Amino acid sequence: MPLPVLAMMLCTFCIGTAESVIAGILPAIGHDVGVSLTSVGMLISVYAVAVVIVGPLLTAATGRLRRALLMPGMMAVFIVGNVLAALAPDFRWLVVGRVVSALAHSTLIAAFVAAARDMAPADRRAAWGAKITLGIGLSSVVGVPAGTLIGNLFGWRATFWALAALSLAATLLLMRRAVPEAPPVTVTPDDRRTVPGAARPFVLPGPLLLVALVIMLGTGGVFALYTYASPYLTQAAGFGPQAVTVLLLLYGAGGIVGNTVGGRAADRSPYAAVLITLGASTAGLVLLALLPGSRWAVAVLFCLLGAAYFGTIPALNTQTVTTAGTTSPTMALTINNSAFCVGIALGSWLGGFLLAHGRSLPSVAAAGATLTAAAVLLAAACPGRRNSPAVGPAPAARAADRTAAVTGGSETTG
Numbered sequence: 001m002p003l004p005v006l007a008m009m010l011c012t013f014c015i016g017t018a019e020s021v022i023a024g025i026l027p028a029i030g031h032d033v034g035v036s037l038t039s040v041g042m043l044i045s046v047y048a049v050a051v052v053i054v055g056p057l058l059t060a061a062t063g064r065l066r067r068a069l070l071m072p073g074m075m076a077v078f079i080v081g082n083v084l085a086a087l088a089p090d091f092r093w094l095v096v097g098r099v100v101s102a103l104a105h106s107t108l109i110a111a112f113v114a115a116a117r118d119m120a121p122a123d124r125r126a127a128w129g130a131k132i133t134l135g136i137g138l139s140s141v142v143g144v145p146a147g148t149l150i151g152n153l154f155g156w157r158a159t160f161w162a163l164a165a166l167s168l169a170a171t172l173l174l175m176r177r178a179v180p181e182a183p184p185v186t187v188t189p190d191d192r193r194t195v196p197g198a199a200r201p202f203v204l205p206g207p208l209l210l211v212a213l214v215i216m217l218g219t220g221g222v223f224a225l226y227t228y229a230s231p232y233l234t235q236a237a238g239f240g241p242q243a244v245t246v247l248l249l250l251y252g253a254g255g256i257v258g259n260t261v262g263g264r265a266a267d268r269s270p271y272a273a274v275l276i277t278l279g280a281s282t283a284g285l286v287l288l289a290l291l292p293g294s295r296w297a298v299a300v301l302f303c304l305l306g307a308a309y310f311g312t313i314p315a316l317n318t319q320t321v322t323t324a325g326t327t328s329p330t331m332a333l334t335i336n337n338s339a340f341c342v343g344i345a346l347g348s349w350l351g352g353f354l355l356a357h358g359r360s361l362p363s364v365a366a367a368g369a370t371l372t373a374a375a376v377l378l379a380a381a382c383p384g385r386r387n388s389p390a391v392g393p394a395p396a397a398r399a400a401d402r403t404a405a406v407t408g409g410s411e412t413t414g
Contacts, residue, residue, distance in 0.1 A: 001131065002119065003173070003176065003177050004115070004119070004174065004177050004178075004179045005116050005119065005128065005131055005132070006173070007170055007171075007173040007174035007176075007177075008071075008112040008115065008116060008132055008135075008174060008179075009112075009131055009132055009134060009135040010135065010166075010169075010170035010173065011071075011075060011108065011112065011135070011167065011170045011171065011174060012108075012109060012112055012132050012133065012134075012135030012136060012139075013135035013136075013138050013139050013142075013143055013170075014078070014135075014139075014143075014163060014166055014167040014170055015078065015104075015105055015108060015109060015135075015136075015139075016135055016136035016137075016138075016139030016140070016143060017139040017143030017144060017146075017147055017163060018078070018082060018101055018163050019047060019051075019105065019139075020139065020140065020143075020144050021143065021144045021147035021148060021151075021159060021163075022043050022044055022047070022098075023044065023144075024144060024145075024147065024148030024151065025147070025148060025151035025152075025156040025159055026040045026041065026043075028151055028152070028155070028156040029043075029094070029156050032155075032156065033088075033090060033091045033094065034091075035091050039091070040091075042095070043094065043095065043098050045345075046095055046098055046099060046102075047098050047099070047101075047102045047105075048102075048341050048344070048345055050098075050099045050102035050103060050105075051102050051105045051106050051337070051338065051341050052338045052341050052342055054102070054103055055103075055105060055106025055107060055334050055337065055338055056106065056331065056334050056335060056338060058103060058104075058106070058107050059106065059107045059110060059330060059331050059334040060331060062074075062107060063328060063330065063331065066181055067111065067115055067179045067180075067181055068178055068179065068181070070107075070111060071108065071111060071112070071115075071174060071179065072171055072174065072175055074104040074107055074108045074111075075104065075108065075167060075170070075171040075174070076171070077100060077101075077103055077104045078101050078103075078104040078105075078108065078167055079164050079167045079168055079171070080100055080101075081097050081098065081099070081100030081101025081102070081103070081104075082097065082101055082160045082161075082163045082164040082167065083097075083160070083161075083164050084096060084097030084100055085097030085098060085101070085157075085160040086157045086158075086160035086161045086164065087157075097160070105337070106334045106337040106338060107330070107334060109132070109133075109136075109333070109337050110329075110330045110331070110332075110333035110334040110336070110337055111330050112132045113129045113132045113133065113317055113333050114321075114329040114330045114333055115179045115180070116128040116129050116131060116132050117129045117321070117329070118180060119179075119180055123267055124267055125267065125318070126263050126264075126266035126267040126270065126314045126315065126317065126318045127260075127263035127264050127266075127267050127314070128263075129263065129314055129317050129318070130259050130260060130262060130263025130266070130313070130314040130317075131263070133259060133310075133313050133314065133317070134256065134259050134260065137252060137255040137256045137259050137310050138256065140251075140252040140255065141249060141252035141253060141255075141256065145245075145249075147159045147162065147163065150162050205323065205324065205325040205327065207323035207325075207382065208320065208323045208324050208325065208327060208332055208335065210323070210378065210381065210382055211316065211319045211320050211323050211336070211382055212320075212335055212336065212338075212339040213339075213378060214274070214278075214316065214375045214378045214379045214382065215316055215336060215339035215340055215343055215375075216339050216340075216342050216343040216346060217343070217371045217372065217374050217375035217378065218278050218281065218309075218312055218316075218343065218371070218372050218375035218379075219309075219339075219340050219343025219344055219346075219347065220343040220344070220346035220347040220350065220368075220371045221281065221282070221285060221347065221368040221369060221370070221371030221372030221373075221375065222281055222285070222305065222309045222347065222368060222372065223343065223344045223346075223347030223348055223351075223368075224347040224348075224350045224351040224354075224364055224365075224367055224368035224371065225285060225288065225305075225347075225351065225364055225365045225368045226251075226305075226347070227347060227348040227351050227352075228351045228352075228355065228361060228364060229244070229247075229248060229251075229302075230244050231361060232288075232292070232361040232362075232364070232365070233247055233298070233302075235361060236292040236360070236361040236362055237292050237293070237295055237298045238293070238295065239295065239298075247298075247299060247302050248302075250299065250302055250303040250306070251302050251303060251305065251306035252306060253303065253306070254302075254303035254304060254305070254306030254307035254310070255306040255307060255309065255310035256310070257307050258277070258306060258307030258308060258309065258310040258311035259310040259311065259313060259314065261307075261311060262277060262310065262311030262312065262313065262314045262315055263314040265311070265314075265315065266314040266315040266317075266318045267318075270315045270316075270318035270319050270322070271319070271379075271382070273311070273312075273314070273315035274312060274315045274316060274319060274379045274382070275376060275379055275380060277308050277309075277311040277312040277315060278308075278312055278372055278375050278376045278379055279376055280304065280307075280308035280311070281305060281308040281309055281312070281372045282369050282372040282373045282376060284301050284304050284305040284308055285305070285365045285366070285368045285369035285372060286365075286366070286369045287301050288301050288302075288305070288362070288365040289362045289363065289365035289366040289369065290362070292361070292362050316336065317333065317336060319382060320332050320333055320335070320336040321333065323382070346371075347368065347371070350364075350367060350368070350371070351364045351367075351368075354367055
């Protein structure tokens with residue numbers, strides 16, 4: 001693995017850990033700063049809102065910056081946010097620290113994936129992009145448990161200090177070797193007639209928004225159950241509390257495998273990969289709704305659900321870039337990341353709504369399957385086939401090819 005790709009994956013690992021580790025240290029924070037668990041839970045909501053709303057705006061504002069400046073600069077913002085959280089004298093400053101660290105989330109992940117795709121051979125772009133998102137999978141399996149353990153042993157502030165230190169090390173590693181800059185894309189008059197939004201550069205094309213909707217529904221379906229995985233496993237499936245940790249690790253391990261395999265599949269056919277992975281997520285949720293009493297089946301299905309969900313990410317990243325029209329790949333991938341965050345919030349809300357109205361935990365899985373099934377139907381309508389390599393690149397991609405031929409760079413639109 002090239003050093004810049006490894007460094008970007010480590011940075012993504014830190015970002016993914018920072019996003020999720022807060023759940024493991026909520027009780028300690030609440031006890032220390034003297035607020036209720038409900039109030040501390042705002043740290044998760046505030047982070048997500050900042051990612052969804054501020055992420056695209058910040059990406060647009062920094063779109064002209066060179067990657068050599070953008071990536072270390074945004075990592076510095078992320079590090080400052082974690083330092084502020086570690087030093088926070090009260091709950092308000094802790095919220096400020098979380099918001100500051102969230103500012104860099106979408107822009108960084110999008111820039112990392114776009115850069116990795118630009119560095120990759122033509123037939124390996126999705127697989128190299130998956131190496132970056134693998135950092136998020138590893139954060140679930142390694143980062144969050146390690147961060148929680150550090151918080152339990154040395155206090156919750158130590159978790160943020162550890163994140164800041166690891167992020168600094170990853171940033172220094174990233175700066176050791178320059179990441180190639182994205183070549184400019186020239187759009188011809190022919191492309192302006194054929195690419196949606198080409199004449200209006202600030203208007204997102206319809207196909208890109210359709211892919212974002214697929215992401216929201218697919219992610220929402222999985223997280224409707226995953227948010228309540230612990231009560232499902234203990235109350236519906238009958239596992240003990242210690243087994244829950246093992247099963248969640250199996251989910252994360254399945255995610256690592258799914259992310260890797262999904263990247264390779266997306267290089268062959270992103271359209272088919274999206275349909276297969278979302279279909280597998282739907283089937284897994286349906287079976288979890290029907291077979292909660294079979295412990296072995298639940299254990300296997302949780303692992304497969306993790307593989308199916310993380311397997312969708314490389315394929316959806318590829319479809320996001322290929323449907324972006326004249327929207328920059330980094331901006332398109334920022335919209336992509338925001339869609340994932342909205343999907344997580346949607347799924348969590350749906351599961352909580354059903355449980356609050358007396359529905360069973362298996363019915364939450366069934367409701368999640370309904371969302372992912374809707375995502376499959378929408379994905380079938382996405383223009384993936386006509387953007388597939390077998391048919392020929394989209395007009396914006398042809399423009400990038402022409403620019404790359406002049407500049408000696410690789411195309412940025414995938």
